[in-house]
Amino acid sequence: MTDPLIPAVLAFRDNGTPYSPLYNDIYHSAVGGLEQAHYVFLRGNALPDRWHGRRVFTVLETGFGMGINFLVTWAAWQADPARCERLHFVSTEKHPFTPGDLRSVYAATLSDPRIAALAQTLVDAWPMLVPGTHRLEFEGGRVVLTLVFGDVQTSLPVLRLRADAFYLDGFSPARNPEMWAPAVFRSLARMAGEGATFATYSSAGDIKRALLQNGFVYQKVDGFGWKRAMLVGHFEPRWRVRRHEPPLPFASEERHAIVIGAGLAGCAVIERLAARGWRVTSLERHGSVAQEASGNPAGVFHPMISRDDSVASRVTRAGFLYALKRWADLERSGHAPLRGGHGLLQIAADDEEARLMVEAIAALGYPPDYVTPVSLAQAERLAGMPLARAGWLFPSGGWIDPASLCAAQCAAAGHLLERRFGIHVARIERTTDQWTVFDRAGQAVARAPVVIVASAHDASRIAGLRYAPTRSIRGQLTLLPPGAVPPLSIPVIGEGYAVPLTHGTTLTGATYELDDPDTLLRPSGHRENLERVARMLPALVRATDTIPIESLAGRVAFRCVTSDRMPMIGQLADEAAAVSNAQLLRGAWPLDLPRSDGLYGAFAYGSRGLIWAGLGAELIASQIEGEPWPLERDLAEDVDVARFLLRALRQQTVNGQ
Structure with missing residues (x-):
């Protein structure tokens, strides 16, 4: 099971320098975080010169912390007329700050108004604190921040990228040895592009040896502030250090x-x-x-919760969070899709499932803006009508017109x-x-x-x-006309679903019929949809009993699925x-x-x-x-x-x- 995410604790030393009580180490030198980022990481990697004339340039950082290195790199990219076309910044973080703490630490430490403005933009886009990979886009998609929330030793091995520069910025090896473990350097070697450079504030002997063992050459240079020395260098293996080369763009002059x-x-x-x-x-x-199937009048969207945080749950979580970002960007650019308000309620199949899901949500440490359990009374207030059981609320879930x-x-x-x-x-x-x-x-x-x-x-x-087997699932939807059933306040899903659309129409569905090619609406399909919804929403029982099944509108569509779904x-x-x-x-x-x-x-x-x-x-x-x-x-x-x-x-x- 994925380890729950534990946010960072915001604290300051007496001199105003932010530090981590967990590791008892500072996030940056007391001389100054912006200055350290410039000196150690940009200058140490010969930036911005090295990204000149490049279509894509990728920086990989170990330890996002406050995000100062990213903000300074972003500002340097903005100010550079010869900048690369797309700047990718990938960073891992085991203990990310909450948005509120990030805002507070920026207010207390950032004196440069240009950096402060970028920091505000970052906080506004800050992802939900759930494990996994989060992609944030800025500058119209030309600056891309990929944040990986999780332990560096498990995160780095599953990244797929070609790095041009490494910012090795964990807490000190003495206080956080996991960030400097041999497995970390093996991962860096696996992702290093040709001539990739690195820089690190540290100059410990174990780090030097790990760099050499994994194909990097280093030199000791003057350190920043009161630090006597630091390390810079590049990837130049004298023997094969990886099985597969990191990814390259598809070779074609015609885009x-x-x-x-x-x-x-x-x-x-x-x-x-x-x-x-x-x-x-x-x-x-x-x-x-x-x-x-994309022509259905509406579709619901929400993540999937499982007690073991299965592959399906992780992929669905990543897709859900990414979709929310993309749709928001479309709306900001004036291309808004039609969608309902925020919130989607999932009803448990029985009391045992309700109990197990409450335990799973707590064990996985999900924040309330991602999912929160609700009692029966709370669920009924949210839905605006009586319900069969308790469940859980996805505050950012809902429906959209595909x-x-x-x-x-x-x-x-x-x-x-x-x-x-x-x-x-x-x-x-x-x-x-x-x-x-x-x-x-x-x-x-x-x-x-x-x-x-x-x-x-x-x-x-x-x-x-020949080796891509798919099957067809017939799905029939049912549309209940305005006034036919009591109005719902938000979509409710469970054994079936009921979605309140515009103009008072309620969408219910959908049947699940394997390899059935019939395109015609069936009264039996409408009846099945209504019976399932009535088991979740008892208030609909009497209403649906009075509706002539043959008069109902609907739609038939065919889902394409694989055997593993x-x-x-x-x-x-x-x-x-x-x-x-x-x-x-x-x-x-x-x-x-x-x-x-x-x-x-x-x-x-x-x-x-x-x-x-x-x-x-x-x-x-x-x-x-x-x-x-x-x-x-x-x-x-x-x-x-x-x-x-x-x-x-x-x-x-x-x-x-």
Whole structure:
């Protein structure tokens, strides 16, 4: 189970220097935090000169602390007319500050008004204090802060990135030896790009030895303030120190991608690529966006809570938090999707589940702005009507109109998006450095160096995948007209769901019918939806008994799912090459698999497309651009399109073995 996050405690020494009571060490030199950041970390890594002329430059820091190093680096980037196009700053932190404490420490220590303004922007964007990877974007996405809340020894091994500079800024080795453990330096070597530099305030002998053992060379230079010496250096291994090279951008001079499918998955990819300056051709078989499951009148969004903090819970948490950030950015840019107010209530299936979830939320240490248990009386006040049981509240959960989200994402892409509707894609083919897309008549309809297949049930067929099994789930929704049932104050979910839409309509659903292709509404489906909702909301029993089932409106859509109910996201494997080398790949890991150049997938989102699509799109865009991944590597492997091929190789069940 993921360890609960324990926030930092704000304290000050008598001279006003902030320090950590847990480690009994200061966050920065008493001479000055801004000055230390400039001298030790920017100057120690030859910045800003080293990022000149670069498209992407990545800094990895061990120990975010107050964030002073990030703020000073951001300010230097702002002031530099020759700055890199995108600055990535990745940092780990086991004990992050609460937003209130961060605001207080900045007010007490920052005298530079320019840095103080950036600090205010950072606090306003500060993520919820839950474990995992959090991605924050500033400067229109040109400055990206990826915060990893968790222990450095478990966080660094699961990062996937190519670092250009390292800020080694943990508390002193004597007071916090875990930050300077051998495993930390092995992780740095795994992520170091060619010529990557480092700087650290410390000059302890154990650190020197660990650097040398992991392929770094160092030199001792004058320290900052009262510190006599510090270390700087670069990555120059004299022997092989890693199995896999850190990621590089896809090699193509033409920044043009084809996205097949214009539902939630495809439109999210369109927006993320266009935000990086890519020209995108969208191919959709229908006459407009969001015509399949993404065309439902509304969808609920919320994280998933499990007592063991399962993979599904961790991926869903990451997707939920990232989606909230992306939607807020769309709203600020004038492309607001239609969504309800804040808050979503989940009702326990029985009293035992209610008790277990209260215990799980407490054990996992979730803050109340993420999820909070509520008693039956509290739940009824929130919902505005009697309920069957207690449950838990997601204050930032709610409902959103998926089609409006797709439209907002396409609008945000602006002139970089070419939309083509009525295109029935049959197959794709790669020749030299281009992918060609063919329609059902065998005609070539588009060419580009990159293709992202985001067409749900058709994705495996179009991409020619044999080891990407998906199935179809028929889902029927029911719309209750205004006045038919008492109005809810917020969405309520549990065995089913009830969502109060605009103009008094209530959405309920949805049925779950495996491999059922029937597109017609069924009275039995409406009845099933109403019965499930009535078990959560007893006040609806009498109301639904009086509604003629045959008169109800609704919608049928088909969810695309995998056997493990996880999505398919990322670069596709070259299945033919893998099969031909099956014996060599029996013990392979995901990074060992041969991959199809320029071919990616985003599909099988099931009923969680709203919260998986944005994160999946960001992961794909990061893979294409060679940027730090927005998701821990082990979680990315759990959603990797190639995971079923990998299982077949390990089990020796691929054709040719």
